[in-house]
Amino acid sequence: MGLEIPGFTFSITCAGIRGTERADMALMVSDPPARWSGTFTTNRVKAAPVLLGMKRLRDGAPISAILVNSGNANACNGEQGMEDALMLCRETARLLGVPEEQVLMASTGVIGQPLPMDKMMAALPGLVERAGQATLEDVARAIMTTDRYPKWELEDAPGYPRVKIGGVAKGAGMIRPDMATMLGFFFLNAGLPTPQLGAITKQAVAGSFNCITVDGDQSTNDTVLVLDNGTPPEDPKKREGVAGAVSEKLNAVMKSLAWKIVDNGEGVNKVVTLEVKGAQTIEDARRVSESVGNSPLVKTAFYGEDPNWGRIMAAIGYSGAEIDPGKIRIAFEDTLLVADGQWTGIEAERKVAETMKKRAYTVRIDLGRGNAVYRLVTSDLSVDYVKINADYRS
Amino acid sequence: MGLEIPGFTFSITCAGIRGTERADMALMVSDPPARWSGTFTTNRVKAAPVLLGMKRLRDGAPISAILVNSGNANACNGEQGMEDALMLCRETARLLGVPEEQVLMASTGVIGQPLPMDKMMAALPGLVERAGQATLEDVARAIMTTDRYPKWELEDAPGYPRVKIGGVAKGAGMIRPDMATMLGFFFLNAGLPTPQLGAITKQAVAGSFNCITVDGDQSTNDTVLVLDNGTPPEDPKKREGVAGAVSEKLNAVMKSLAWKIVDNGEGVNKVVTLEVKGAQTIEDARRVSESVGNSPLVKTAFYGEDPNWGRIMAAIGYSGAEIDPGKIRIAFEDTLLVADGQWTGIEAERKVAETMKKRAYTVRIDLGRGNAVYRLVTSDLSVDYVKINADYRS
Numbered sequence: 001m002g003l004e005i006p007g008f009t010f011s012i013t014c015a016g017i018r019g020t021e022r023a024d025m026a027l028m029v030s031d032p033p034a035r036w037s038g039t040f041t042t043n044r045v046k047a048a049p050v051l052l053g054m055k056r057l058r059d060g061a062p063i064s065a066i067l068v069n070s071g072n073a074n075a076c077n078g079e080q081g082m083e084d085a086l087m088l089c090r091e092t093a094r095l096l097g098v099p100e101e102q103v104l105m106a107s108t109g110v111i112g113q114p115l116p117m118d119k120m121m122a123a124l125p126g127l128v129e130r131a132g133q134a135t136l137e138d139v140a141r142a143i144m145t146t147d148r149y150p151k152w153e154l155e156d157a158p159g160y161p162r163v164k165i166g167g168v169a170k171g172a173g174m175i176r177p178d179m180a181t182m183l184g185f186f187f188l189n190a191g192l193p194t195p196q197l198g199a200i201t202k203q204a205v206a207g208s209f210n211c212i213t214v215d216g217d218q219s220t221n222d223t224v225l226v227l228d229n230g231t232p233p234e235d236p237k238k239r240e241g242v243a244g245a246v247s248e249k250l251n252a253v254m255k256s257l258a259w260k261i262v263d264n265g266e267g268v269n270k271v272v273t274l275e276v277k278g279a280q281t282i283e284d285a286r287r288v289s290e291s292v293g294n295s296p297l298v299k300t301a302f303y304g305e306d307p308n309w310g311r312i313m314a315a316i317g318y319s320g321a322e323i324d325p326g327k328i329r330i331a332f333e334d335t336l337l338v339a340d341g342q343w344t345g346i347e348a349e350r351k352v353a354e355t356m357k358k359r360a361y362t363v364r365i366d367l368g369r370g371n372a373v374y375r376l377v378t379s380d381l382s383v384d385y386v387k388i389n390a391d392y393r394s
Numbered sequence: 395m396g397l398e399i400p401g402f403t404f405s406i407t408c409a410g411i412r413g414t415e416r417a418d419m420a421l422m423v424s425d426p427p428a429r430w431s432g433t434f435t436t437n438r439v440k441a442a443p444v445l446l447g448m449k450r451l452r453d454g455a456p457i458s459a460i461l462v463n464s465g466n467a468n469a470c471n472g473e474q475g476m477e478d479a480l481m482l483c484r485e486t487a488r489l490l491g492v493p494e495e496q497v498l499m500a501s502t503g504v505i506g507q508p509l510p511m512d513k514m515m516a517a518l519p520g521l522v523e524r525a526g527q528a529t530l531e532d533v534a535r536a537i538m539t540t541d542r543y544p545k546w547e548l549e550d551a552p553g554y555p556r557v558k559i560g561g562v563a564k565g566a567g568m569i570r571p572d573m574a575t576m577l578g579f580f581f582l583n584a585g586l587p588t589p590q591l592g593a594i595t596k597q598a599v600a601g602s603f604n605c606i607t608v609d610g611d612q613s614t615n616d617t618v619l620v621l622d623n624g625t626p627p628e629d630p631k632k633r634e635g636v637a638g639a640v641s642e643k644l645n646a647v648m649k650s651l652a653w654k655i656v657d658n659g660e661g662v663n664k665v666v667t668l669e670v671k672g673a674q675t676i677e678d679a680r681r682v683s684e685s686v687g688n689s690p691l692v693k694t695a696f697y698g699e700d701p702n703w704g705r706i707m708a709a710i711g712y713s714g715a716e717i718d719p720g721k722i723r724i725a726f727e728d729t730l731l732v733a734d735g736q737w738t739g740i741e742a743e744r745k746v747a748e749t750m751k752k753r754a755y756t757v758r759i760d761l762g763r764g765n766a767v768y769r770l771v772t773s774d775l776s777v778d779y780v781k782i783n784a785d786y787r788s
Contacts (some may be wrong), residue, residue: 045711045719045735076707078720078736111704113738220708295782296690296775304784310505313470314614317439325439326472341439342472343506381690383784386777389691390698 004154005164005187007031007229009132012142015123017116018071018109023142025093025120025132026068027127028185033062033102034227039200039205041222047075049105050221056104060194063227064102066185067092067127069120070143070170071109075220084115092122095128106183108145108170140238141170146388147171148264153253157245163190163230165249169257171211171222179355180344181219182209182261184254189230190246191239200247201226208254212262212377213293226250262377263360267384270302271360274376278329278367284321285374288365291319292378299381307352309337316365327368333361398548399558399581401425401623404525406536409517411510412503414467415781417536419514420462420488420528421521422579427456428497428621431592432598435444435616441469442479443499444615450498454588457621458496460579461486463514463520463536464564465503471616474501478509485515489522500577502539503565534562537577540782541565542658547647551639557584559643561605563651565616573612576603576655584640585622585633594641595620602648606656606686606771620644656771657754663777664696665754668770670762672723678715679768682759685713686772693775701746703731710759721762727755 009029017024033312037058040050056063067088074081078121096103105114106332134142140150147170157163164187171182192200263271274293279285292298294317301308307328316323330338332352337344355361403423411418432451450457461482468475483497490497500511523604528536534544551557565576569748595610599618613722627633657665668687673679686692689709695702703724710717724732726746731738749755 043711044717045707073704075706076719076732076737078734110702111707114734114735123417213504220704220711296779300780300783303780306784308504310467310470310614313439313505314437317437317614325470338470338506341470343470352464381780383777383780385690385696386697386775386780389694390700390777 004136005166006189008166008187009137010134010139011127011130011132012103012128012134013123015069015119017069022334023138024069024071025123025127025184025322026139027131027140028065028066028139028187029096029131030227030229033064033098033142034229035149035192035194035197036225036227037062037194037201038223038225042218042383043203043220044071044076047073047107047219047221048077048081048093049074049107050223051082052085052089053104053106053223056101061099061101061328063104064098065092065096066104066106066107066225068143068183072107072113072115072147072223073109073111074107075113076112077114080114084117087117088124091124092128092394095124104225106221106225108143108183108221109127110133110183111220118261123339127176136168140170143168143170145170151257151260151264153256155253157190157249160242160245160353161245161251162207163242164188165246165253167257168254169261171261184257186211186224188226188246188389190228190242191230191232192228192234192243192246195258196243197228200243200250203247204254205251206310207251211375214260219380245288259377263380265379265384266388267382268379269359269382270380272302272364272378272380273362274378275362276365276367277373278369279372279374280370282372282374284367285372287319287321288316288367289376292365293376296372296377296381299379302356303380303382305356307332307349307356309343312365313338313341314365321367322369323367324369328368329368331364332356397559398530400583401451402560402581404528404530404533405524405526406528406532407517407521409513413511416779417532418463418465419517419521420536421525421535421619422460422533423490423525424458424623426623427458427492428623429591430457430619430621431588431595432617432619433595435613436544437614439469439614441501441615442471442475443465443468443501444617445476446479446483447498447617447619450495450601453495455495457498458492459486459490460498460500460619462500462577464539466501466507466509467503467505467615468501468509470569471508474508478511478559478717481511482514482518485518486522486655489518498619500615502537502577502615505560505614515594529566530560530562534564537562538565539564540660545651545654545658547650549643551584551636551643554636556638557636557640558582559640559647561647561651563655565655574683576616577776578618578651579601580620580644580647581761582620582622582640584622584636585624586622586625586640590637591620591622592635594644597626597641598645598648602652603767605653607684611745653771656773659773660782661776661780662773663753663776664774665757666696666772666774668772669756669767670761671767672757672763673766673768674716674764676766677769678761679766681713681715682710683768683770685709686759687770688772690775693773694748696728697774697776699747701726701731701743701750701752703737705758706759707732707735713747715761716762716763717761718788723760724760725758
């Protein structure tokens with residue numbers, strides 16, 4: 001199996017964290033060590049690997065490996081949780097022959113159960129030995145929890161075919177702006193300096209993983225890591241060109257993966273892009289999109305394919321944004337269903353009912369107050385969502 | 395049928411707003427006209443009857459009648475909505491022989507459909523004629539939408555058996571703090587002066603209808619009206635005694651009705667009281683209770699009878715409140731499931747699993763940071779909730 005992204009190798013294993021049938025650990029190795037940036041959950045209850053990752057990001061050492069497990073979040077485990085995460089990083093570093101601080105960890109799964117350390121420690125030698133035997137898709141599969149399909153992308157930087165942008169992501173329930181229970185790992189050989197990598201990451205995350213919601217919950221474990229182990233081009237013009245191309249493509253890759261996270265969210269039957277414009281401020285546009293995108297009544301109407309626009313009006317009304325009900329316009333794709341805050345009639349409603357039968361569509365909300373715009377990708381709230389989440393641990 | 399509360403008479407009818415089988419209009423008449431107070435939705439999208447009620451409250455005239463309909467919210471109907479509400483009030487006033495400004499209106503049901511004025515106007519003479527032929531329970535039934543049972547209370551003021559406190563309420567889906575899609579009408583013959591009535595109402599609503607949530611949505615039509623047509627006692631001591639007794643009982647009556655609103659919320663199988671203490675501020679305690687009480691993941695765990703306390707920790711973490719994860723304690727009834735932010739073990743979890751089989755129980759969250767307390771009554775999120783709301787209009 002050839003290298004998909006020069007300098008990065010992957011391996012996966014089934015350590016038995018969540019049964020014996022599915023891969024539940026993955027190792028991503030960068031040789032040489034990579035410059036990196038990351039964003040983490042803003043939840044005040046942070047899992048041990050998140051706290052460790054934040055510390056390592058502040059310390060600024062390069063990264064040689066990321067160890068990931070699914071099936072257990074290693075959150076709310078107190079000091080033991082941090083000791084376990086450190087021990088796993090230390091052992092991985094020893095087996096790889098790299099400094100301990102060059103290994104990061106990420107976990108996802110049930111909160112508050114101690115990691116099954118015996119099983120995980122026993123799995124490490126095999127993971128390290130088999131580095132290079134797994135593909136991005138294998139890794140994407142190993143980090144799934146309730147995801148329905150593996151999510152990964154591999155692209156060239158436009159105009160620079162040797163510069164690769166690869167990424168994997170997981171996240172199904174507990175997704176909301178600020179990246180709840182989602183993990184994303186991105187691999188570049190672009191040679192970007194660390195500060196530029198940080199800026200590009202921040203911008204790409206803001207336009208992708210922070211613009212999706214499935215249930216409005218936000219997890220203790222969200223982590224996006226971007227690693228770059230390339231050598232900077234000597235020509236300053238080329239450096240600039242590569243940076244621009246990487247930024248453009250990383251945006252696209254993260255957007256695509258974020259969309260897929262909603263598309264395969266727990267019990268999701270509809271992927272609805274909310275486009276809110278005409279707000280006085282971006283903050284107001286964001287408030288409206290989140291209020292509508294997280295409203296159980298709106299989301300059950302999406303599920304029921306019912307053009308119940310009154311629920312959208314109500315959610316706009318309690319969003320906290322500055323609005324004038326009489327100026328609001330709501331369209332499903334290109335069909336205007338609400339104008340001047342009122343129903344446009346049965347013809348439009350019939351068209352909208354047809355649109356709502358599609359799996360994916362856009363709802364356009366115009367507040368008619370200003371020029372600010374915000375886009376949020378949300379889903380329906382289905383019977384399956386409830387069933388999946390009522391049974392998750394049993 | 396005798397008068398349940400001296401000076402108040404009720405009638406109901408089926409105007410055919412939502413089919414021909416169920417009562418969908420009610421009239422509540424006060425003779426003499428009543429002093430009154432009210433609280434209304436804070437949603438910026440307000441139904442016409444809400445806007446009219448707010449205006450009448452500012453104008454300060456006494457009230458002779460409240461006209462209510464279910465099946466149609468008269469919201470998002472533009473100027474026509476207000477004209478229709480005014481016409482119905484005017485005609486009711488004419489039939490009763492009272493000034494127009496002494497009639498209030500309230501509506502609940504689907505948003506954005508014009509009121510069926512022909513049917514409603516035709517129903518008014520019969521409603522007025524039959525004043526006195528309906529009970530509080532009949533009224534409670536006529537204002538139901540997706541409610542499963544009628545909700546009403548009739549009590550004496552403690553120590554003053556001639557002073558009655560009667561009330562009806564409706565509200566099933568779209569319930570959250572700030573009284574979303576709930577209607578409540580209360581009838582007193584206590585002789586309280588208007589400012590005192592306002593203060594007592596505000597306090598009772600804050601401790602009842604504003605402390606419940608079913609789905610976190612908030613409607614365009616929420617209205618609580620409290621009418622008092624009694625003559626003030628001449629003795630100042632008695633006046634004071636009556637005011638205290640009424641305040642106490644109105645609190646209890648509203649709390650009881652608020653609890654019933656959750657209990658018979660759409661698809662509700664569990665009524666969970668969240669008691670958050672140890673917060674630095676009441677605002678923080680409220681944030682935590684609302685974050686936990688509206689989390690779809692927490693609510694599906696209630697539904698599934700799964701002691702998935704990690705979801706509660708996560709919801710506390712993203713509430714925005716000042717917290718220290720290592721200080722958090724969570725108990726179900728008297729069983730401590732989380733101490734110092736960590737699981738207390740399988741014994742406790744088994745006990746909690748038993749508690750969760752009950753229809754109603756209390757979850758106690760101690761933030762360990764201060765002395766502020768807040769209580770919120772919430773529900774599970776069930777398969778039935780989704781089914782009911784996906785099919786609401788079809």
